[in-house]
Every structure is written in structure tokens, then in C-alpha cells.
Amino acid sequence: MTKQTEHAQDGRSTAPGEVTYRSGVAARLAGLPVETLRVWERRYDLSETRRSAHGQRLYTASQVQRLGLLKQLVDQGHPIGQLAHLSIDELRTLGGADQAGDSAPPGPIDVVVIGPGLARRIGASPRDTALLNVLDSCPRLDMSAFPRPGLHADVLLVELAELDEGAIPMIAATSKALQAAATVVLYRFCSNATIRALRSQGWLVARVPSEMGELIPLCRQALEGQRLPARHAEQLPPAQRFDEESLANLTAASSKLACECPRHMAELLLMIGSFERYSQQCASRNTMDAQLHLDLGHAAGRARAILETALERLARAEGLPLPLKGANVS
Template identity: 60%
Template sequence: MKKLSDRPADSVADDARLAYRSGVAARLAGLSAETLRVWERRYGLSDAERSTSGQRLYSAEQVRRLGLLKQLVDQGHAIGVLARLPIEQLQELAGPRASDVQAAGPLRVAVIGDGLARRIAAAGREGAELAVQCSCSRLEHATSLPKDAGVELLLVELSELVESALPLIVSAREACGAAAVVVLYRFCASATIRALRAQNCLVARIPAELGELVLLCRLAIAGERLPPQERSEVPEVRFDEELLFTITAAGNRLVCECPRHLADLLLMVGSFERYSAQCASRNEDDAQLHQELHHAAGRARAILEIAMERLARAEGLPLPARSQVT
């Protein structure tokens, strides 16, 4: 990996405005941070720069490539083959939907939200990629935005994004004649996010860096959606109920009561994991919620099982069959 400090100052300045930390790059590409690390380690996907502190920094082009790889892997292509292909071939494989997000010239935007227009104006060269044509501080005042401002994109920032904002955002888009909408939030219900996306809005958490915001705006203009965030797999159950009951009984003979308490926690979390997978759903939103609960319970159970194995080894308690031979 190349060090930013080894490069000419002018080159670093030019690239800095397009540098995304690994967590941001993974999120924009729809990958988990863990998957990105594995892909980098096994396949050397991108020649990412490193900051002076040693942190990986990805250019907008590299983020674009990661997004194409994620899309093609989801379609069934092997990452080991894709990793060797240049971005042009990935683009051809992905088809016309994977359009280029690096449009020429600044985007003409209308901005709604306290402080957002000022942050863009104060951002120097990065801010120059977003040309603010008009703005207002509150969503309720958006219908007063001029229709003749030549706006391409409506950019809305709301810390708390609630369901009642949906019709106001739709009205604001119509008022300023924007072709695309980006809605930024800090806290929002999943159902509200899905409702906005059904209106062809690109919805994302308020980014920490303006460079990420610029890329989100480019994605919205290109007619693309953020890929769904990849979920890490939940390991299968290792400590079944029979083994946990055995540990509970054995733990009663020990001075330390942690094995018994941890076994009780695992029994409870495992029971909820199974229950959330079978719980009746009233509608699509409810079904999605229960899927998320099932996944969260599974991850919690897996973490507790790691702790239980360490504790069982230390106390000489029964272990799962696979652990006994490793």
C-alpha cells in the first residue's frame, strides 16, 4: 500500500477530497466492514492509499468498483474471478443500471436544513461540487423555493426523520422541480425509510464527511439506490439445550456461579432466537422487524457461546463435540 505522505503535496490535496475511510467505503458499497477486510486480504482488491496514521483511504473510483463487485457477487459471480477484472469489464458485466456516478460539473441543488447550506459553502473544493441554487431552514417552508432555479437535486437534512415529513418532502420536490432527492437523517424508523425509497428518494444517515455526501448526491442523480447493507452470517448453535442443562447442573457444584448464570442467559437468548423466527407477522414491516430481531438474537447468542466456551475450558465443564477435538 502507498503512503499519502510519500506523494507530492499537490497530488495529496487533489485526492484528499475523494478519500473515504474503510468503514464509509464499505457502507457506500453495501458491504460489511468484515467482508471488505476479507476481500482485501485474500484478493488485494484495490490499491488503497494510507493516511499518515496508517488508515486505509479509498477514492470514489475504488468505492465505485467495490459497489460493482458487490452487485456482481450477489448475482452469482465468483469474487475470486471478479477481483482480477478492471472496472470497465465489471461495468459491462453489471449492465446499464450500473451507471457512472462521476458526472461532469457541479450539481445544482436545493438545500433544506439548518446549517447544511453553510457547511457546503464552507467546505472549499469539496463544497464546490454542490452548487446551492436555493435553500431554506425548515421543511415546512420548502414550497416557497423558486421553481426557476434550475435545480437538479433536492437535498434534505432532518435529524429526526418522522413519517409526517413524507408528504412535505414530496411537495418540496415538486415545488423546486428536482429530478432526484437525497434525504439525510440521524434517527428514523425503518418503515419511514422504506416509504421514502418507494418515492424514489435516496435515504441515508447524515454523513460525517462532505465527500461522502457528494457521492450520495451523484448516486441519486445517476438513478441508483444504495445497496442493502450486507448482514454478517450468524454461526450455528453450538451449545444446545441439553449441554446447557448439563453445565447448569455441574456449575452448582462450583464456587463460581458464572457458568450457571451464563448457561441461563444462553437458554433465554436461544429461546428468543427461535421464537422471533416463528412469531406471527401482521404485515411486511412487522415481518422485517422480526427478521432483524432473529438476526440480532443469533449474533448475541454466538457472542455468549464464545464466552461460554472459554469459561467451560477454564472450569473443566462439558464442551460441544467440535470444541473437544480442537
């Protein structure tokens, strides 16, 4: 893919072949909210960036790297005001990141793209996707004619609008044929069960991003192994024992009792179960906060299990109806 150089307002340009990024893409690459970057620039003028002919700030790879170091150090508790004018070497020393690998600017990523129009959209956003080198593309998963023999890629990038588990074998076969170091799967609609099945393959799974510049951080996260850690079965919350119908039956039956505890506990379980499912859906929105929302969902699941045990004990004591043992509650 051809790398395009932005021209500065003063008539000068960046070095030949040097890749630059607009503020939004630079912020995403550095792991910053773009609003935070704008505040930092306004208050501290911290990057000495050039501007495009349209007045947009342009960041080089080394400047993006510096922003990433600033973000890490601020997360560790260092005030941005004390960091803003330190050199990149001083920031590395402060953060203990003085290894040789840390000084290398991000290089291009060889990708093979599967999905209707995805390669075209990447090509139409050269400033946002300059580091994505598209080796080949195919509008759909089709092992009979794709990929080409001998083709290898850093990342297999797959976009399927409606994703189901039937695609897993074909994605796995394509990734193996390409000897891809990582696989990124993008979707618009997908069940939580399918997302878990995809992630169990070691793939990075996320919703189709609204901007093409977000593809670079996703690919880098996949290559660097920044995926959700595998969950062992013993760490998962127990299966649900009371569905909404069972809780409604308990609530109705408890209306004949003087004690209102069964009704209150059933209402609590309805709320916690709803939040548990909501957190599972949140975990699939993007990779940045996926682990947090997955942990929230598991915490809600453990709380649900404790309350279910208490409710079962209370229901037995009061002679209230309980769901049949072994019933399939989902």
C-alpha cells in the same frame, strides 16, 4: 463546494481537482461492507491505493467504480480471488457492462439542503461529501422565503428530526419549485404510516445517517431511481382481524376446553403479528435492506391472514368469542 485533494505518504498527490475517498466512504459508494473491503485489500491488495499523511487508504472515483464491479461479480458467484487482479475493462467485459455510460466516473451532485445544521455538517466533512455541491440551504421548511427564484437542483435533501405527514405538501412544493430530479428525506423519528406516505411520492426515505459520507450513496440511489417499488393494494396483506386483546380473550376462554389448539394458534398469531410490525420498522432503517424487510413483513402478514382464517373457523366450532365484524383492529 471546494474539492480537497489528499496528499500521499510518498510526497506525491493525486491529480489536481481529483476527488479521493477514505475506505469507509469508498466501501459505501461501491455497496460493500467496509469490513469486506478491508479483507479484500489485506488478502489481494486489489486497488493500488495511495495513502494519506495519516496512513489512510485513498480511493479515486475510478477505483470506487472498480470496487462496485467487483462487488457485482462476486454477487453473481465469481470468486474474488479470480477477479482481484483483472482490469476495470476486463471486469466490465466479464459482467457485460461495456456500455459507454458505465465508464464515466461519478460526477458532482447539485443539492439544496433543508434542515437545522445539515449544510454545516456537510461542509465540515469535505473529504466524505466532496461530490455534494450545496447550492443553497435553509434550516427549516419555509416556502415564503425559500428556495430562491430560478434555483434548480439535482436533489432536494431534507432532514427533519420528527417527521409527520404535515410536511409532505411543503416538501412537494419545494421539490417542484427546484425542479429537483430526486428528493431524499431523512428523519430520526417517524411513524410507518408517514414513511409509506412519503415513499408514495417517489421519494427516498431513510434515517439520518451516522456519517456524512453516506449521503452520497443515498442521493445517487434516488437519482438512479433505486427506490422501493410501488405496492399495489392487492399485493398487500389483509388488514389484521384479531388484535392482542381479542387473542387474549380467546386464550382465556379456551382454557375451559380440553383442546388446546385455540390457545396455541392465538400464541402463534401474537408472535407473527409482532414480527410483522418489527419488519415494518426494520424496513425504515436504511435503503440497502429495506426491500428485504418489507417483503418479510408482507410474508408475515399473509401468514397471519391464513392463521386468522383458521382460528376463526376453530373458534366458531368451539363457541369461543370473536371480535365484532367491522371493528377497527390496528
